[in-house]
Amino acid sequence: MPLSDQTLTRAKELIARYPQPRSALLPILFLLQAEDGYVSPAGVAQAAQLLGLTKAEVGAVATFYTMFRRRPVGKYLVSVCKTLPCQLRGSREISAAIAERLEVPLGGTDQSGTVTVEEVECLAACDGAPVVQVNTENYERLTTEEAMELLESLLRDEVPPPTFAADGSVTEPSTAGLHWRLAGLGDPPATLGRGVAAEPAERSIGREPSPPEPTEQREAGEPQPAEGSGAAAPERGDRT
Amino acid sequence: MTDQVKVLTSRWGDNRAHDLDRFGELDGYASLDAAFDKSPEDLVQLIKDSGLRGRGGAGFPTGMKWGFLAKGTGKPTYLVVNADESEPGTFKDMELLERDPHALVEGVIVSSYAIGCRNAFIYLRGECGWPGRRLQAALDAAYDKGLLGRDIRGSGFDLDVVLHRGAGAYICGEETALLSSLEGQRGQPKLRPPFPAVEGLYRAPTTVNNVETIATVPWIIRKGVDWFRSMGSDKSPGPKLFSVSGDVVNPGNFEFPLGVPAREVIMGAAGGMRDGKTLKAWTPGGSSTPMLTADHLDTPMDFEGIQGAGSLLGTAAVMVFSEDVCMVRACLNFTEFYAHESCGKCTPCREGTDWMRKILGRLESGQGRTEDMDTLKDICDAIFGRSFCALGDGATSPIVSALKHFRDEFDEHVSGGGCPFPGARVAVGAH
Numbered sequence: 223m224p225l226s227d228q229t230l231t232r233a234k235e236l237i238a239r240y241p242q243p244r245s246a247l248l249p250i251l252f253l254l255q256a257e258d259g260y261v262s263p264a265g266v267a268q269a270a271q272l273l274g275l276t277k278a279e280v281g282a283v284a285t286f287y288t289m290f291r292r293r294p295v296g297k298y299l300v301s302v303c304k305t306l307p308c309q310l311r312g313s314r315e316i317s318a319a320i321a322e323r324l325e326v327p328l329g330g331t332d333q334s335g336t337v338t339v340e341e342v343e344c345l346a347a348c349d350g351a352p353v354v355q356v357n358t359e360n361y362e363r364l365t366t367e368e369a370m371e372l373l374e375s376l377l378r379d380e381v382p383p384p385t386f387a388a389d390g391s392v393t394e395p396s397t398a399g400l401h402w403r404l405a406g407l408g409d410p411p412a413t414l415g416r417g418v419a420a421e422p423a424e425r426s427i428g429r430e431p432s433p434p435e436p437t438e439q440r441e442a443g444e445p446q447p448a449e450g451s452g453a454a455a456p457e458r459g460d461r462t
Numbered sequence: 463m464t465d466q467v468k469v470l471t472s473r474w475g476d477n478r479a480h481d482l483d484r485f486g487e488l489d490g491y492a493s494l495d496a497a498f499d500k501s502p503e504d505l506v507q508l509i510k511d512s513g514l515r516g517r518g519g520a521g522f523p524t525g526m527k528w529g530f531l532a533k534g535t536g537k538p539t540y541l542v543v544n545a546d547e548s549e550p551g552t553f554k555d556m557e558l559l560e561r562d563p564h565a566l567v568e569g570v571i572v573s574s575y576a577i578g579c580r581n582a583f584i585y586l587r588g589e590c591g592w593p594g595r596r597l598q599a600a601l602d603a604a605y606d607k608g609l610l611g612r613d614i615r616g617s618g619f620d621l622d623v624v625l626h627r628g629a630g631a632y633i634c635g636e637e638t639a640l641l642s643s644l645e646g647q648r649g650q651p652k653l654r655p656p657f658p659a660v661e662g663l664y665r666a667p668t669t670v671n672n673v674e675t676i677a678t679v680p681w682i683i684r685k686g687v688d689w690f691r692s693m694g695s696d697k698s699p700g701p702k703l704f705s706v707s708g709d710v711v712n713p714g715n716f717e718f719p720l721g722v723p724a725r726e727v728i729m730g731a732a733g734g735m736r737d738g739k740t741l742k743a744w745t746p747g748g749s750s751t752p753m754l755t756a757d758h759l760d761t762p763m764d765f766e767g768i769q770g771a772g773s774l775l776g777t778a779a780v781m782v783f784s785e786d787v788c789m790v791r792a793c794l795n796f797t798e799f800y801a802h803e804s805c806g807k808c809t810p811c812r813e814g815t816d817w818m819r820k821i822l823g824r825l826e827s828g829q830g831r832t833e834d835m836d837t838l839k840d841i842c843d844a845i846f847g848r849s850f851c852a853l854g855d856g857a858t859s860p861i862v863s864a865l866k867h868f869r870d871e872f873d874e875h876v877s878g879g880g881c882p883f884p885g886a887r888v889a890v891g892a893h
Contacts, residue, residue, distance in 0.1 A: 239624055241538070241581065242664055247646030248629050252588075273646070286648040286805075288630035289588050301589070305550045306749070306795045307707040307781055343632065343799050344550040345589055348707035348781070349714045358591035384592075386560070389477055391592040404588050404627045408598065 224258050224265040232407055233272060239406070243273050247283055249405040251290050256401035256414060259294035288342070289404075296331040296338035297396050298376045301355040305344040313352035316369040317341045323373060337376050338397075350385065357400045359384040359393040464722040466731060467693060469681055469701040470674065471717045474561040480596050482603040485564040491609060493680035497572040498617040505576035505683070512682045512690045513699040518544055518635075518672030519747065519776045521698075521765045524679075527669055528577050530659035537666035541579040542644065543570060545586040545593075545673045546628050546635040549748035550799060551779035554703035554715050555673035559586075559593035562677075563600035567623070569676035571609065572683055574621050577669060582621060585640050587628040598625055632803035636851050637670040639805065650807045651851040674703055694720035698764035706732040708782035709739055721767060725759040728782055739784035743867065747776020749796045750856025752863035773863070788883035789868040790875050793860050794822040800857035811854035814845040818861060825872065828880030835865060835872050
């Protein structure tokens with residue numbers, strides 16, 4: 223199962239936090255994503271079992287929200303704001319340049335599983351336009367050149383400090399940690415994600431491939447993952 | 463000349479204000495004792511008397527909203543803070559949480575006491591990392607110091623607060639969609655009535671208030687109604703955060719009394735137009751509010767003033783566009799946003815936003831037709847007032863207002879075979 227016994231205890235902690243168990247569904251989906259790198263069919267089944275829901279009910283929720291992913295996300299999620307104040311200051315040049323450098327369409331992950339690049343809607347930091355995020359931390363007012371330097375650092379597995387580092391802003395060192403934190407469980411454990419990269423066997427459970435994600439980025443013709451390909455699974459086992 | 467005020471922003475200049483001890487030195491949590499000395503009913507009356515109006519966009523009187531909460535239902539009453547800030551152009555709540563997170567926690571405590579809430583929730587969008595860390599740390603510190611949990615400061619009042627993260631959906635800023643999402647469902651709006659005040663979270667009486675609204679409450683408790691009403695106008699009193707972005711020299715958040723003329727916000731505080739450009743259009747409250755022009759710069763920025771100019775104050779997110787900004791492209795960008803964020807529940811919004819996106823895309827790429835502008839208007843008519851929630855109405859705002867003020871520019875896109883502005887996207891491409 224996607225969640226280890228240890229993590230399952232934490233999931234039950236999340237359920238106990240709410241007056242009604244189902245409220246823990248979004249946090250549990252984040253937790254599954256922290257462990258698997260995406261919301262896998264097995265994860266959907268596990269969430270359904272935990273909350274007494276059907277897989278269809280869980281799937282309906284998981285597919286509604288853009289932050290739940292249907293295939294593994296890279297270690298670093300680079301999100302470029304595409305809404306008007308950012309577009310006016312060159313955000314689309316940045317997203318296009320990053321996608322070109324990674325040789326992937328928007329929404330894609332590079333071959334090594336290190337960086338996923340996406341365009342997103344307004345990130346509520348319009349005074350910092352154009353806004354680029356790494357694992358939801360802001361890098362503001364970047365030129366295309368600066369954005370490319372940021373990208374090269376990430377590809378070397380180095381995380382430059384975010385714009386407000388001096389004020390205490392910290393970039394989450396991996397998407398696994400980010401998703402753990404979004405589940406509402408505080409600091410991620412050091413062992414998170416070890417050896418749980420999505421395996422083809424795991425992906426064969428349930429309906430595969432998953433229905434396409436409801437994003438405009440997909441309309442650009444982004445390929446869906448081949449069955450059981452485990453495409454772009456990050457090398458999770460390498461980190462501690 | 464209207465001076466900026468320092469109320470909600472008073473601690474923003476102190477880079478340790480997020481720390482509970484430092485916050486205490488800056489009069490933080492000072493409203494608690496004052497609140498616990500009063501009865502909850504008196505506090506609700508105080509907020510009614512203050513005239514505080516919701517800062518999340520609709521401007522509904524906060525005290526009245528609290529007064530609508532059903533009593534004697536045998537169910538708990540819930541306070542849910544809407545921190546799902548995602549209206550394009552709006553970035554006030556996130557900066558407040560980054561700079562002064564305890565201000566919200568303090569507001570949650572006194573507001574919960576006023577409405578009889580023992581379990582409060584803060585729904586914070588998932589895409590904002592730093593505000594999330596700051597707020598969680600503030601909540602943890604408040605628990606450690608006995609400001610949350612059981613018998614807060616010996617008052618006998620108990621309160622638990624859960625920080626709940628969104629997962630990427632603009633629609634969850636709509637209060638019934640937010641509650642659906644908090645219940646672990648798709649974030650789709652529900653029919654009102656019943657209003658959340660009667661049947662909200664878990665079908666129990668619930669009030670949903672914006673971050674800025676709740677952060678304003680402690681100030682009213684501490685400083686009183688007369689002080690609050692010394693700022694702004696009779697119908698729109700108090701201080702307000704204005705988020706200014708776009709083609710200005712100094713984009714950022716500025717705090718003014720409501721009613722400040724737009725000119726003083728844009729040309730004064732935000733430093734005026736960048737690179738000596740001319741102002742062409744601006745939004746008073748995010749992309750969902752009709753655009754205004756340079757002719758409207760002397761409009762007072764309060765709910766009545768902006769409405770008088772044919773728009774809405776919304777979230778007071780002022781996006782400023784220079785002469786270089788193509789209005790068709792601007793509308794296309796916003797319409798891509800609405801088409802992406804439409805939850806799909808109702809047909810006018812789901813289909814209409816996508817049709818408009820396609821029409822604007824072909825106008826921008828030189829494939830426009832002379833009848834397109836009338837078609838856009840027709841679609842806007844079919845959405846406005848007919849969609850399930852305000853998202854659809856908001857989607858029509860940029861288009862209707864751009865056609866009203868800049869119709870010639872749309873026509874030029876047809877007669878000239880494409881966009882006359884530099885940097886036109888010939889093909890709509892990946893978007």
